[in-house]
Amino acid sequence: MSPSPFPSAASGDPGVPSRRELNKAATRQAITDAAMDLLRTRGPGNFTVEDIADAAGISRRTFFNYFGSTEAALASVTFGFLDTALQQFRLRPAGEPILESARAALVELADPMTVAPVAELYSLGQTNPQLSRSELEAWDHCTEQIIDAARERFALTAAGDVDELYLRALAGSVISCGKAAMDVWFARCGGDLAPESLSVLRQLLIDSMGLLGSGFASHSPATPSPDRH
Amino acid sequence: MSPSPFPSAASGDPGVPSRRELNKAATRQAITDAAMDLLRTRGPGNFTVEDIADAAGISRRTFFNYFGSTEAALASVTFGFLDTALQQFRLRPAGEPILESARAALVELADPMTVAPVAELYSLGQTNPQLSRSELEAWDHCTEQIIDAARERFALTAAGDVDELYLRALAGSVISCGKAAMDVWFARCGGDLAPESLSVLRQLLIDSMGLLGSGFASHSPATPSPDRH
DNA sequence: GAAAATACTTGCCCGGAGTGCAAACATGCA
DNA sequence: TGCATGTTTGCACTCCGGGCAAGTATTTTC
Structure with missing residues (x-):
């Protein structure tokens, strides 16, 4: 040692x-x-x-x-990644619309140093059930923490009790959208860490938050987001 | 045997x-x-x-x-439960707004026969990491299937390629909201299967879909949904 | 600075998970 | 009835995960 x-x-x-x-x-x-x-x-x-x-x-x-377990050791990488996002979220001003905070926090993740280890894990995990299972756990753990963070924030601005359904549905949806963005990114760019690829990821994260904020309004989803590169 | x-x-x-x-x-x-x-x-x-x-x-x-594994055996119960929801979803008319289809499918779950085994698993799983991990897997599996179902549906009505981000973000969010509703229901009713309790669950599911459809518009979530009973 | 208290590492050992293999057994088909 | 195919079972093996106690490193106390 x-x-x-x-x-x-x-x-x-x-x-x-x-x-x-x-x-x-x-x-x-x-x-x-x-x-x-x-x-x-x-x-x-x-x-x-x-x-x-x-x-x-x-x-x-x-x-x-x-x-x-082996998986736990590997998952600690993902944990660190998601904790980064969480820290970013906590740093946002309390008055800001919560989806905007989430968007900002997620976009911070599209950074080479931050995303590199996870990209590696993710692509390897795609083919491996054991691995992706513990990835799921990490995402879920992050969801729980977002719920806590959001609850704290709302406790500041709102008088009465906080609506748990709102919190949990929102946090879960945000994480799901983040995951969706990463899934699409991997499918499209294969975890490539080049600047253009990362900008695709950033845009996907932004787009997914946009969808969430608009209530998935577009009923004709046949319009892929523009791949700028 | x-x-x-x-x-x-x-x-x-x-x-x-x-x-x-x-x-x-x-x-x-x-x-x-x-x-x-x-x-x-x-x-x-x-x-x-x-x-x-x-x-x-x-x-x-x-x-x-x-x-x-033991967990896989238990998870098969949850699988059956989620497959029920999925079948309901597939039965909805293709022209219907997708969130409305999701709402209808989820509400079907608030039925004693359907929800009973899962309620049991869920409450036992609350205290058990091993168990809840495989629950996560089941939900994730269901998300994948919803994505497939939604992709098929859109392929019918839309001409070009379907936006994968839209699909995945939407399906993930719907499942997350369903999960959130169940979490809140358990916290509130402890898995009670009495009619009043189930009607609470039904309403929670409807509310969560409403939140999703409105883009979580309400910025003051300090207004718990009315508990009718 | 030496000795006592505390924290960390290691080897030993055990019960349980999960799987390949081949023999026994059940079912389907001609 | 007899053969082909699918299913169950026991056996043996590797790996996981953790309790325990002895050994080693660090910190604290005097």
Whole structure:
């Protein structure tokens, strides 16, 4: 493992990242890196937890101290991705229309650094049931968090109780539309990370929010969104 | 197992349900029944595949000929439920606004016979990660099928290519709203199957479709839908 | 700075999941 | 009746996931 031999507390991090915390973070990262690497080289389903542990330089048992399964290790990538979106959402002003906040948060995702690992996972997961199952879980988890975030926001501006149906239906729909946009993007661009491809993704995300905001008004959906490139 | 000793081809079924087919269907049913029963009596996670096999009167190995896991066996219940909705959707006239079709299909679900097994699963699944994960899969599978159904429908009325983003975003949102309605219903009524409770569910489903159709227009969601009962 | 308290890693071991295989058994068809 | 085809079952094997206790690293206390 060889954790970096710095004396602790170098950068301007608040909260004193102790040696233990640094080690844990490093191990965690080593695991997901090893897992992603094996995924790339051997393909989904063709390696075991022991393989990951060996590649990460830890024991099989230790792997399970960090993640409950191979999929969980890989899903942490998607989790990070969706948490990014969530943070963006929380940063939006409370007065803003909520769909506009969602649109802004989603568009932030169409960034090379952010989307790259997920694009990889996504394309590999397309062919693999085990994998896509845990992807689903990550999206669902994100939905729950959006519900919480939206509930908090509304609690600020509204007096009485918040309508749970509104919250849950809205959050679920936003996530579904985000997912739809990514699905179409993959079908169209195959996870390509070139600028033109990312701009397609961005536009798809915007379009999907537009559809949602208009109540899917267009009854003749035979007009594909213009592929600018 | 003791399959029923009828000579085959009794009822007015088309397609000649052979003895083999009948046996398989019976075994399948016996498995899900046994699984649901164990779920009720022992709670989620407190029984093994072997337990189910014993209760169903088959070998452990045979269980795996039918389902890949305990969760898959239980999920087949949810699958049946969602397939009902899908059939309803396919029966709607092609000219009808698609959200109206979705609304009609979902409302059909608020029927005691249909919703009972799912209500049970749902409430048990609330506390169980393993279970809710496979529920997610079932909903997702249904989304895919709605996409197909909607694509077919649009292919009839529209000339050119169908907008995949529209399809996927719409189908995903409809399912999300249906899920949201069920979540709220469970939170409110705890899966109660009494007529008043079901009418609440029906209204929630209608309301959620209304929200979707209006683009979640109301920016002050502090107005809970009226609980008529 | 040494010793005690605490956190993390590891090996050992166990029960359960899931699957390939081949023998036994049931059903369908001629 | 007898052969072809499909289904069930036991067996053996790998992998998962986690409890436990001994060993190692880090932090705290004096």
